[in-house]
Amino acid sequence: MGLESRRLGAIGVEAFGLDLRREVSEADWRALRELVMQEGLVLFRDQPMEASVQIELGRRFGELENITIDEGPVDASKALLTNVDPQGRTRDRDDLKVQLLAINEGWHSDSSFRDVPASFSLFSGVTLPEEGGDTLFASQQVAWDALPPEERAMLIGLRGLHDYEQAYAIRGIDMTSVFGGAAPSATHPIARRHPETGRTGLFVSEHLFAIEGMPAEEAKVLIRRLVDLCVNPGRVYRHHWSIGDLLIWDNRSMLHRAQGFDPRHPRVMRHVRVAGSEPAIAATS
């Protein structure tokens, strides 16, 4: 049985017929990569896997990003998003590391603050709270398709500033003092063309704080309206995690966000992120 899928909801699909923990043929691999790009989000259930397996899967999508999450740059094998300290205790709500995790509760695509943002993300649950901690997804391509032509024309050519300094600052965290240097930021097209499928989508997020050449207040209103268009409740898929779930998504088309959870309960997620191969490409029509 080869790769099959069925719709999850408004967006995304659940995949069947492929055990990612076993040898995946080149044909199945190409079909899976295509499915992720076409649908934006693919879920595999009941496939608990070791970190090494998840990392090797990520490597088949492309070179991995070295994600800075904890104490400086870390190997992808340690890419855990967790509220558990090295001694196995859950961290307090006011612990800086717990607060830093809260940035993921804003709608975003991974590594938009880099000049070359992430392409694919592979996310699995290692330890899950009974309540909360869902992950929500929305498509920036579906939102683009919903825009009237005159508004699309107005957006093409605009560039936005993705700024983590401000994303943390609005949550009361001074990133410069935490990390000892300026937070990363990058400008990208507001309307982007997917480098592999050619499909156009928005490229906005709640980590986007300015649009080049546009007055600040006007930009703020526009960004809010475009994010709201993407995350219209009728267009969102909300994933409640079970052990063994693996979600693969394409950051070049999707937004996602974490739902908060009671930090007294341990939650450990493993995140493998694939580096993009080129800067975001501006849409031309």
Ligand SMILES: [Fe+2]
């Ligand atoms: Fe993320």
